[in-house]
Amino acid sequence: MIVLVASPTAERRTPHGRHALVQVAHLRLMILMLLFAAGLLLVVARLGMLAMVAEPASRRDLAAALTPARGDIVDRHGAPLARTIDAWSIGVHPGKVIGDKRLLAEQLAELMPDRSVADLYRALNGTANFTYLQRRALPELVNKVNALGEPGIAFAREPERLYPQSTIAAHTLGMLDFDGRGIMGMERHLEAQLTNPALRGAPVALSLDLRVQGALESELGRAMASHQAAGAAGIILNVGTGEVMALASLPSFNPNKMERHESGILNNVTQSVYELGSTFKPLIMAEAIDSGVVTSMARRFDATQPLAIGRFRIRDDHAQNRWLNIPETLVHSSNIATARVAEELGQERMEHLFRKLGFDTAPDIEVEKARPLWPRNWGRSTTLTTSFGHGIAITPLHLASAYAAMVNGGVWRPATLLKQREAPAGRRVFSEATSQRMRQLMRLIVLQGTGRKGEAPGYRVGAKTGTAEKPGAGGYNKRVNVSTFAAAFPMDAPRYVVIAMLDSPKGNAESFGLTTAAWTAAPVVSRVISRTGPMLGVIPDATRDVDVSDVTPLLWKAPGDRASAQ
Numbered sequence: 001m002i003v004l005v006a007s008p009t010a011e012r013r014t015p016h017g018r019h020a021l022v023q024v025a026h027l028r029l030m031i032l033m034l035l036f037a038a039g040l041l042l043v044v045a046r047l048g049m050l051a052m053v054a055e056p057a058s059r060r061d062l063a064a065a066l067t068p069a070r071g072d073i074v075d076r077h078g079a080p081l082a083r084t085i086d087a088w089s090i091g092v093h094p095g096k097v098i099g100d101k102r103l104l105a106e107q108l109a110e111l112m113p114d115r116s117v118a119d120l121y122r123a124l125n126g127t128a129n130f131t132y133l134q135r136r137a138l139p140e141l142v143n144k145v146n147a148l149g150e151p152g153i154a155f156a157r158e159p160e161r162l163y164p165q166s167t168i169a170a171h172t173l174g175m176l177d178f179d180g181r182g183i184m185g186m187e188r189h190l191e192a193q194l195t196n197p198a199l200r201g202a203p204v205a206l207s208l209d210l211r212v213q214g215a216l217e218s219e220l221g222r223a224m225a226s227h228q229a230a231g232a233a234g235i236i237l238n239v240g241t242g243e244v245m246a247l248a249s250l251p252s253f254n255p256n257k258m259e260r261h262e263s264g265i266l267n268n269v270t271q272s273v274y275e276l277g278s279t280f281k282p283l284i285m286a287e288a289i290d291s292g293v294v295t296s297m298a299r300r301f302d303a304t305q306p307l308a309i310g311r312f313r314i315r316d317d318h319a320q321n322r323w324l325n326i327p328e329t330l331v332h333s334s335n336i337a338t339a340r341v342a343e344e345l346g347q348e349r350m351e352h353l354f355r356k357l358g359f360d361t362a363p364d365i366e367v368e369k370a371r372p373l374w375p376r377n378w379g380r381s382t383t384l385t386t387s388f389g390h391g392i393a394i395t396p397l398h399l400a401s402a403y404a405a406m407v408n409g410g411v412w413r414p415a416t417l418l419k420q421r422e423a424p425a426g427r428r429v430f431s432e433a434t435s436q437r438m439r440q441l442m443r444l445i446v447l448q449g450t451g452r453k454g455e456a457p458g459y460r461v462g463a464k465t466g467t468a469e470k471p472g473a474g475g476y477n478k479r480v481n482v483s484t485f486a487a488a489f490p491m492d493a494p495r496y497v498v499i500a501m502l503d504s505p506k507g508n509a510e511s512f513g514l515t516t517a518a519w520t521a522a523p524v525v526s527r528v529i530s531r532t533g534p535m536l537g538v539i540p541d542a543t544r545d546v547d548v549s550d551v552t553p554l555l556w557k558a559p560g561d562r563a564s565a566q
Contacts, residue, residue, distance in 0.1 A: 171267040
């Protein structure tokens with residue numbers, strides 16, 4: 001039998017070795033704790049230093065964090081026209097796509113019908129690190145694309161500019177580029193204010209009235225479609241302040257879908273220039289009265305036959321073949337008699353008239369605008385033809401501002417798309433007496449002359465028609481017109497100018513095949529005034545009117561006479 005006996009020395013060494021190991025472990029733990037404590041102390045010290053030197057958070061900081069990246073735009077009553085919201089974007093990292101790119105392109109094309117398979121396939125195989133597939137994506141589309149399960153596709157939230165009224169006032173509002181910068185309209189004009197952290201919290205109020213804007217666009221669109229016109233323009237202007245209550249240019253566009261737009265979007269009210277025909281005639285008469293060339297409404301001018309200018313002849317559409325006084329000249333829209341008045345005014349005073357009305361410069365407005373086509377030479381022919389709106393091309397806004405000055409007491413004021421607290425001083429261009437006389441004559445044109453179809457019962461409308469042949473490569477096209485109706489109401493105390501213009505309208509059953517302003521543009525203004533008058537604070541009153549008793553007896557009519565339709 002063998003007995004094993006443990007060595008006493010081994011028994012003594014075991015407790016001592018364990019104790020040494022414990023001491024080493026404790027030492028290492030202490031060093032680690034010291035290092036951790038030192039690091040923590042450094043962090044706390046750094047935070048303390050930052051707390052001492054940094055400014056405390058303020059309510060202003062909190063407000064800035066909650067304020068949208070771009071301020072809102074509203075109408076004069078606070079109705080939203082443009083605002084910023086959070087939206088989704090869908091993009092792809094081509095290098096991270098792990099699935100079949102051809103199949104993925106086909107699947108994406110089914111979800112994004114505005115993009116082709118080939119276009120998407122190119123994006124998926126691009127060399128860029130990241131490419132957008134869809135910006136301003138709806139949540140439904142984001143969910144469907146996410147369900148494809150491709151890890152290379154990325155989703156992000158980003159601010160989006162929303163125009164809740166869609167196409168309404170599109171030319172006035174303008175739009176942003178993909179980087180969120182204003183590139184057109186009031187978005188461009190107000191860029192600094194809308195993006196300023198100190199100002200963007202408060203919405204910017206425009207002069208527009210959304211209700212009035214909608215009515216104007218509706219009636220213009222209806223007429224444009226009915227007469228198959230190439231374009232249309234309309235404006236409602238406050239004659240006392242210069243505020244634009246509504247501005248419409250057709251065809252319009254949807255700023256929410258800017259990727260579909262072409263770069264050549266024009267505002268027909270401020271950027272397109274036209275020869276506006278006989279709407280110039282009241283302005284010529286106002287200048288003749290103001291300058292003393294015409295001192296009596298009974299003064300007559302020879303309209304018995306066409307007026308010769310070299311080898312050309314100035315004619316009347318519906319010739320009266322007699323001498324015409326001032327009311328008759330406007331009521332019958334005589335080119336011949338108006339040209340004779342202009343000839344007495346002379347080149348210097350005619351040119352002065354147009355310059356003081358701003359017809360030689362771009363219109364005063366905050367959005368995109370164009371300069372008029374000013375005559376190169378002011379010979380006799382220019383003096384005569386510009387009197388009835390040929391030979392000089394201006395924007396409809398130029399005409400609106402001129403008419404406002406003519407009826408508001410004679411003070412020209414710049415037009416504005418911003419809501420005003422008080423009227424600007426302006427500059428006097430006609431005397432008060434001349435303005436009052438022109439109110440009579442303008443009202444007479446609607447009661448007895450070419451503007452009958454522009455009447456809106458109870459609103460005491462005064463107006464002038466203008467039908468100008470459209471110039472082309474080979475001269476004026478006698479079959480294509482620019483038809484304009486320029487009106488103001490109520491004429492006993494004018495508050496608003498309303499202008500409607502149709503570019504190249506075609507005759508229809510309602511106009512008996514005619515394309516002149518009396519049959520195309522005048523009815524538009526009549527309907528617009530009837531619809532918007534109460535919105536603008538003008539209540540129809542059939543018991544009031546302009547006193548035209550001293551000029552009505554000057555009108556002579558042969559049996560069966562009808563005023564011309566220029």
